[in-house]
Amino acid sequence: MILPADHPPVAAPRIGVLLVNLGTPDAPDARSVRRYLAQFLSDRRVVEIPQILWQPILRGIILTTRPKKSAHAYAQVWTDEGSPLAAITRAQSDALQRALGGAAEVAYAMRYGEPAIGPAIDALVAAGCRRILVAPLYPQYCAATTATVVDAVGDHLKTLRWQPALRFLPPYHDDRAYLNALRASVETGLAALDFVPDVLLASFHGMPQRTLELGDPYHCQCQKTARLLSDMLGRPVEVAFQSRFGRAKWLEPATDGQLEALGKAGKSVAVFAPGFAADCLETLEELAIRGRQQFAEAGGGNFAYLPCLNADAPGMAMIEALVRRELAGWL
Ligand SMILES: C=CC1=C(C)c2cc3[nH]c(cc4nc(cc5[nH]c(cc1n2)c(C)c5CCC(=O)O)C(CCC(=O)O)=C4C)c(C)c3C=C
Numbered sequence: 001m002i003l004p005a006d007h008p009p010v011a012a013p014r015i016g017v018l019l020v021n022l023g024t025p026d027a028p029d030a031r032s033v034r035r036y037l038a039q040f041l042s043d044r045r046v047v048e049i050p051q052i053l054w055q056p057i058l059r060g061i062i063l064t065t066r067p068k069k070s071a072h073a074y075a076q077v078w079t080d081e082g083s084p085l086a087a088i089t090r091a092q093s094d095a096l097q098r099a100l101g102g103a104a105e106v107a108y109a110m111r112y113g114e115p116a117i118g119p120a121i122d123a124l125v126a127a128g129c130r131r132i133l134v135a136p137l138y139p140q141y142c143a144a145t146t147a148t149v150v151d152a153v154g155d156h157l158k159t160l161r162w163q164p165a166l167r168f169l170p171p172y173h174d175d176r177a178y179l180n181a182l183r184a185s186v187e188t189g190l191a192a193l194d195f196v197p198d199v200l201l202a203s204f205h206g207m208p209q210r211t212l213e214l215g216d217p218y219h220c221q222c223q224k225t226a227r228l229l230s231d232m233l234g235r236p237v238e239v240a241f242q243s244r245f246g247r248a249k250w251l252e253p254a255t256d257g258q259l260e261a262l263g264k265a266g267k268s269v270a271v272f273a274p275g276f277a278a279d280c281l282e283t284l285e286e287l288a289i290r291g292r293q294q295f296a297e298a299g300g301g302n303f304a305y306l307p308c309l310n311a312d313a314p315g316m317a318m319i320e321a322l323v324r325r326e327l328a329g330w331l
């Protein structure tokens with residue numbers, strides 16, 4: 001139908017933006033951590049062992065021992081606004097909403113725990129969004145993180161009669177907006193130190209070595225991020241992989257081993273975690289607290305942990321640029 005020239009403007013369909021991160025427990029106690037880990041570690045994308053073998057190990061060993069230990073670690077980094085990952089993701093969502101104004105409705109969700117992806121999509125649809133950009137906040141693509149967000153969105157869409165149209169933000173490991181944000185953030189972090197570190201160490205979350213052999217691009221994308229950033233900073237950036245889980249061989253070198261070796265060599269070091277969009281247990285406890293201790297005990301000199309992009313200006317400029325580019329495809 002062709003509308004007459006004097007027809008009132010037809011309202012454009014609203015666009016929703018859903019930022020998604022991994023998820024975190026609701027409270028730093030063993031019960032909440034157990035609930036969170038049970039969901040997270042039952043995801044077949046995360047632990048790729050047949051469920052018939054894995055579930056007895058998970059229920060019988062992991063979930064009876066790890067929650068207490070992990071809850072203790074969470075308690076050390078918990079804030080008045082809750083888990084750092086939850087508080088920072090909320091702040092990113094609020095800041096993006098302010099930046100985009102009426103151009104889109106912004107919400108956030110967690111792949112595991114709350115707020116869950118399904119209800120967040122429902123809320124955007126209820127707010128009139130017939131188009132939704134889902135943005136998994138993982139710069140480097142990994143089946144255990146990026147793909148599982150797509151799976152969860154797909155599972156929820158299966159339950160809807162009237163589905164919204166979807167786009168997914170692609171991984172951004174080599175995107176100028178990301179590299180510029182990292183550069184600004186690292187340069188600011190280094191300038192605030194009262195020492196010049198011998199080594200700048202980029203610590204990425206680890207993955208089983210097998211995932212690299214099976215074709216997961218994660219390892220290569222981490223290396224590429226570090227190489228491009230090193231070119232931009234004009235200094236070497238060393239790469240290591242943290243947070244090993246289980247007995248299988250994980251990507252190497254391991255961050256804890258590198259910190260120990262650097263400590264023994266009497267070096268000074270600045271560590272940052274470019275694969276994490278927001279500071280969380282793995283950065284604040286594992287790197288900034290435990291990593292610092294390991295390094296000092298090995299005899300290391302000065303140590304600094306440089307924060308993630310979080311909701312600070314360079315990180316928000318990046319998220320806004322990445323999101324606006326995707327939204328442009330709909331305008
Ligand atoms: C940024 C990318 C991440 C990848 C890749 C990843 C893979 C991965 N993780 C585990 C096991 C655990 N991860 C845990 C916490 C955790 N992991 C990420 C990110 C990635 N994980 C984040 C952002 C967090 C922090 C969550 C928070 O609440 O702050 C945990 C839980 C904590 C603990 O008990 O140590 C586990 C377990 C595996 C097995 C895996 C890939 C196979």
Ligand SMILES: [Fe+2]
Nearest residue numbers: 022205243282
């Ligand atoms: Fe993890």
Ligand SMILES: [Fe+2]
Nearest residue numbers: 243281282286
């Ligand atoms: Fe960890």
